[in-house]
Amino acid sequence: MAEQTKFRSEAWWGKSGRDGFIHRSWMKNQGRPDDLFDGRPVIGICNSWSELTPCNAHLRGLAEVVKRGVWEAGGFPLEFPTMSLGETLMRPTTMLFRNLMSMDVEESLRANPLDGVVLLSGCDKTTPAQLMGAASCDLPAIMLTGGPMLNGKFRGEDIGSGTDVWRFSEDVRGGKMSMDDFMSAEAAMSRSQGHCMTMGTASTMASMAEALGMTLPGAAAIPAADARRNTYAHLTGRRIVEMVREGLVMSKILTREAFENAIRVNGAIGGSTNAVVHLLALAGRIGTPLDLSDFDKLGHDVPLLVNLQPSGKYLMEDFYYAGGLPAVMRELGDQLHGGALTVSGNSVAENIADAPCYNREVIYALDTPIRPAAGIAVLKGNLCPDGAVIKPSAATPRLMRHRGRAVVFESIEEFHQRIEDPALDVDESCVMVLKYAGPRGYPGMAELGNLPLPPKLLQKGVTDMVRISDARMSGTAYGTVVLHTAPEAAVGGPLALVADGDMIELDVEARRLHLDVAEDELARRRDNWQAPQAAYSRGYARLYVDHVLQAHQGADFDFLVGGSGADVPRVSH
Numbered sequence: 127m128a129e130q131t132k133f134r135s136e137a138w139w140g141k142s143g144r145d146g147f148i149h150r151s152w153m154k155n156q157g158r159p160d161d162l163f164d165g166r167p168v169i170g171i172c173n174s175w176s177e178l179t180p181c182n183a184h185l186r187g188l189a190e191v192v193k194r195g196v197w198e199a200g201g202f203p204l205e206f207p208t209m210s211l212g213e214t215l216m217r218p219t220t221m222l223f224r225n226l227m228s229m230d231v232e233e234s235l236r237a238n239p240l241d242g243v244v245l246l247s248g249c250d251k252t253t254p255a256q257l258m259g260a261a262s263c264d265l266p267a268i269m270l271t272g273g274p275m276l277n278g279k280f281r282g283e284d285i286g287s288g289t290d291v292w293r294f295s296e297d298v299r300g301g302k303m304s305m306d307d308f309m310s311a312e313a314a315m316s317r318s319q320g321h322c323m324t325m326g327t328a329s330t331m332a333s334m335a336e337a338l339g340m341t342l343p344g345a346a347a348i349p350a351a352d353a354r355r356n357t358y359a360h361l362t363g364r365r366i367v368e369m370v371r372e373g374l375v376m377s378k379i380l381t382r383e384a385f386e387n388a389i390r391v392n393g394a395i396g397g398s399t400n401a402v403v404h405l406l407a408l409a410g411r412i413g414t415p416l417d418l419s420d421f422d423k424l425g426h427d428v429p430l431l432v433n434l435q436p437s438g439k440y441l442m443e444d445f446y447y448a449g450g451l452p453a454v455m456r457e458l459g460d461q462l463h464g465g466a467l468t469v470s471g472n473s474v475a476e477n478i479a480d481a482p483c484y485n486r487e488v489i490y491a492l493d494t495p496i497r498p499a500a501g502i503a504v505l506k507g508n509l510c511p512d513g514a515v516i517k518p519s520a521a522t523p524r525l526m527r528h529r530g531r532a533v534v535f536e537s538i539e540e541f542h543q544r545i546e547d548p549a550l551d552v553d554e555s556c557v558m559v560l561k562y563a564g565p566r567g568y569p570g571m572a573e574l575g576n577l578p579l580p581p582k583l584l585q586k587g588v589t590d591m592v593r594i595s596d597a598r599m600s601g602t603a604y605g606t607v608v609l610h611t612a613p614e615a616a617v618g619g620p621l622a623l624v625a626d627g628d629m630i631e632l633d634v635e636a637r638r639l640h641l642d643v644a645e646d647e648l649a650r651r652r653d654n655w656q657a658p659q660a661a662y663s664r665g666y667a668r669l670y671v672d673h674v675l676q677a678h679q680g681a682d683f684d685f686l687v688g689g690s691g692a693d694v695p696r697v698s699h
Contacts, residue, residue, distance in 0.1 A: 195363020222570025231259025290603020393501025398601025564614025
């Protein structure tokens with residue numbers, strides 16, 4: 127590509143009068159020499175570091191390594207913070223704040239003298255939020271995720287974050303595990319820096335960033351504690367300077383072909399259902415056509431190739447040693463658009479041409495997959511006119527076609543009040559239904575969909591039931607769980623009309639979710655339905671409730687769809 131001769135930052139540094147004096151002079155209070163302001167590419171290091179986001183708490187150090195690469199390539203690195211979203215601590219849910227963080231990233235990029243940006247992310251929502259914000263500006267951008275933790279170790283066995291938490295918790299509630307053992311596992315699970323080491327949402331979105339072409343090849347799976355994560359940080363710093371000189375902006379990478387690649391890769395890795403709402407939102411920001419049906423058409427028939435929790439046995443550390451995402455993408459072969467451009471400057475096909483696989487117990491061959499047709503399935507029916515999703519690779523096969531009696535919970539608080547009661551009228555054939563947990567209803571579409579099972583059924587040995595909600599679920603979770611039911615209950619979707627005792631039919635193969643209630647009865651219930659009172663009356667949460675789109679549209683804000691570019695704002699003096 128031809129080298130760019132004039133950089134965006136020159137609108138700040140290149141002025142000779144009062145404004146130029148102000149812009150340069152205050153930047154010199156840290157001892158910066160004159161030649162840094164003389165036509166050198168200015169690279170933002172967009173850092174989601176926070177001690178309140180344990181997954182990202184090591185990114186301060188990683189940023190320093192990125193800067194070394196930027197300096198080495200002739201760039202001028204400037205690190206800046208943004209809001210950070212810690213999945214493990216924030217309430218009511220980090221998804222409520224994904225759009226806010228994306229706005230923080232977008233406006234920070236547009237308002238400042240930056241020619242390109244390195245996005246430093248890790249925890250679940252930090253990755254899509256940064257990509258969404260940067261896409262709205264369409265500058266040269268490259269992502270570096272912080273990497274997964276090392277495998278958890280508990281009494282001679284590997285344990286995985288999230289997935290084994292849910293398993294241990296159910297074992298305690300079912301009387302199979304003591305509380306002392308449960309507490310002992312707590313310290314053994316998170317034993318190094320980094321994000322979840324299962325194929326949860328953090329690992330999924332790191333993989334999606336790589337599949338989209340937004341990271342250097344092989345970057346997603348390197349453990350946070352591995353020195354090679356620093357090596358990639360150094361190379362990322364070098365590469366962003368080259369990208370600025372080449373004019374390689376995000377819209378040249380985030381094409382329709384790139385999103386199709388990501389959807390197929392998500393199926394092959396057993397990735398999180400959360401990837402659906404994040405990829406839809408990102409496509410909306412960059413202006414690439416994508417809708418919910420694409421996930422079924424493109425991804426459902428992709429076989430599961432990666433044997434990682436929650437769909438399999440191993441963890442991200444094992445995945446990296448086995449060859450990581452390049453090995454999976456090479457295995458998919460012609461199912462991917464090999465000509466899609468990536469931040470490396472090379473095509474997908476060039477990036478993965480020689481990618482080895484070192485362990486077929488972790489990464490299976492395409493002709494001998496773990497499971498065929500294991501990608502995310504999109505359901506339709508009178509219970510979800512705009513769609514709902516289920517992850518077959520994490521579900522119980524015998525429940526993929528099921529008819530059962532609804533046991534309805536009007537809120538998550540009601541669920542917690544009733545679920546422990548031995549007198550609860552529920553058996554293993556029932557369908558548990560949770561309402562008002564969607565984008566507007568919660569608000570923020572919390573990860574509540576994998577409802578814990580009633581203790582009286584756990585004690586009988588029941589390990590799974592069909593569960594339906596307008597919520598999301600953690601990418602580390604598992605079970606026959608129908609999610610993202612749209613329209614959600616809070617806007618009057620059919621989910622709001624379900625009553626105890628209604629019969630519900632799930633048929634994943636037929637992509638059908640049906641509420642077996644007569645239309646005249648549903649009409650009567652609809653006439654009597656009253657919208658819930660908004661949980662918030664002011665501030666950002668009010669803005670969210672007023673403007674958030676439904677799950678099948680990516681749960682972005684209506685006014686953020688479509689980018690605004692990175693034109694230099696008006697002068698400030």
